[in-house]
Amino acid sequence: MSVKQKKMLIRIIISFVLLIATVLIPIENKYLQLIAALIPFIIIGYDILLKSARNILHGQIFDENFLMSIATIGSFVLGYSSGSGEYEEGIAVMLFYQVGEFFQNYAVGSSRKSIASLMDIRPDFANIEKNGEIISVDPDDVAIGSITVIKPGERIPLDGIIESGSSSIDTSALTGESMPKDAAVGDSVISGCINLNGLLKVRTTKEYGESTVSKILDLVENSSSKKSKAENFITKFAKYYTPCVVFAALALALIPSFITGNWTEWINRSLIFLVISCPCALVISVPLSFFGGIGGASKSGILVKGGNYLEILSKAETVVFDKTGTLTKGVFKVTAVHPEKISESQLLEYAAIAESFSNHPIAQSIREKYGADTDNSLIQNYEEIAGRGIKCTINDKLICIGNDKLMNDINADWHQCHHIGTSVHIAIDNIYAGHIIISDEIKPDSQQTIKSLKKNGIKKTVMLTGDSERIGKNIAEKLNIDEAYCGLLPGDKVDIVEKLLNETSEKGKLLFVGDGINDAPVISRADIGIAMGAGSDAAIEAADIVLMDDKPSKISDAINISKRTLKIVYQNIIFALAVKIVILILGSLGFANMWAAVFADVGVSVIAILNAMRCMKINNKN
């Protein structure tokens, strides 16, 4: 509790005691009675009265403080002029209002705090080695290429590559993943993670401002500027709501009074309108819900760039996946070696040497399978043929390694393999020598993801891939994906997404999930582009939602979070408006008193805030 809040609490208690005293102790004198009532009123409401006076001078008439002041002073005037000496209501209403404000303040404060703690991944310092001594400096002052020393239990301050040491790294603050990750020399580490057990020396590869941790914080903090339709509706609504209610109050005070002549009754009813005229419950709780949802999502490794994206996500109807790196691991492995006329190891050796200049993932996987270093001085007459493969001479033998087209070109008698995967054929002196099958593994949670997406109302799942029909269809079948488009070039993907966008219903939205490296045009074309895997700047920049780890199951988590957030938002909007309208109607008919009105104002705000805070809690049931 802050000092301000403590002071308020004391004022509430004192005026409450005095209020009871004025009710219990009878005072005969009319003037003394008024003064006795004014003391607790001023204690509890002086700031409201002062603020309203100040705001009138500034020309702010439709302000909460001013309306509360008129409503309560009005009730005092009525009590005095009618001679009844009933001032309790005015005091009590002000008291009740302040209690509501107090709770509201407290709730906002604690939700601000818990959101801040969700984002408590900012490193406070970086340890730098200088002249043999380790000194702590501000992460902002660390240049690229410096060596930072990270002790066990400390947070990694900047992105970098491990120079020495090995350790387990807790990435949970960024990815939501509770299993620590092992990291050793040569691995790259991202800022914001916690070093659990070993001493690490990390050479930084980015400045602090460009590091993952500051990008994430920036993204989440700025997310509130991208407003959802619901938020825009509330802002517009608030603009018209207050003046409308105030004019309605004025009309209610004047028109029936002229007709019936019963001024006290109708002014009393109109004061109720004034109390309800602040749209606070909505103005606070709707952005708070979105902010909470975004904060909670980021806790489980899902970064959402704005409330609007959360809103669109909840309406997802079609989910389009890129295959490689999204549904499959994107790590190619040699799964079969089928030699003809030569030994398996010989075939692999020729392949590994021939591919030793290539950086293609397929070449890497062949070299990895071969294991030993390749002696590329053996290679002569090296020639890469685009869309075909490689031709070269090794030990005076002409080696051709590549796809079926290359084999056809040299008239080698090749044949298709029964294994599903990418076939790399090899011919020695134009005679077919066998093939190596390379395939990509499906991620362990891909199947579950498709299942739970279907369960959560996604109508269509689509997979796009540049791979052959045979491989693509096989994976789509295994995962139970509705449609698969194979053999695509990057440009084709955009065309297909556009076609799918036309096919979705008017309200339904299309999500595209890719690994973000070469999918940027598709990511920006879809209603929502989701990029997987942190660390790639391109991914963070292009996408609307970034998944910090590469688990596809996070997609269904994200959709669940968005649906839950939107549900809470609509609950709050409907609840707050319904209570206000009901009390306005009852008040105008004379069935609701000032107490009900204060409840409809601050009481509803407090309830809506408490409801909104539920958005932050994310249960990972799936």
Add this chain to the structure above:
Amino acid sequence: MKKIFKLEDLDCANCAAKMENAISKIEGVESANVSFMTQKMTIYADDEKFDKIMKQAVKICKKIEPDCKIIL
């Protein structure tokens, strides 16, 4: 360019919305955002006019929510 300011004692969400609205309308401001939750204000505006704009922004803030202070 973009500048971010901290806001102290921003207690009223409706006022934050009003401030955002009014500050967006200052001449030279491309866009302004007042976040009630993070108690931060982000202003995009021309570099040269920034000082002038901030003077006006402080005035607007004082007018709408006198308790709230922009930390410059």
